[in-house]
Amino acid sequence: MQLSVEISLYPLQDNYLEMIKWFIDRLDSYPNIKRLTNGMSTQLGGDYDEVMALLAVEMKAAHSQWGKGVFVCKFIPGGVNLDHTE
Template identity: 40%
Template sequence: MEISVELTFSPLQDGYEPQIIRFIKALRESGLTVLENPMSTQIYGDYARVMEVLNQEIYTSLEGVEQGVFYLKMVKTDRSAYEPHF
């Protein structure tokens, strides 16, 4: 089953940039399709693989900060090729 996930990681502390950079680099190295913009990161791929990567990287990210929030949206389909039709 293919999925699309949009997420935002918000460490609640000063000096947060290194943790966000580490998280995004780990996603890029996962072999999944990863798209980034200034507001969020999107990950596309097989459900089991996406969840395996997110499970590990969210855990590692939360271990690296005193407090942090992840905002996540998921849809059951690979939307990576979406182009507006209007």
């Protein structure tokens, strides 16, 4: 089963861009997961289990590395076309 996730990270610190860039770079290390980022959020797409495992690992790593930060996620089972534009 495919899964699409829209995720936004709101670091609770002054150097917030550093944490966001760090997190996105780590997402790119998963070759089977498609990533699309814009100014407001990042969308991920891939196998349901792989996406959920990625989120568990990387959200924990972000909190361990940087401390407090808020993640806001939307989950769409079955996935969506991340290449869609209007």
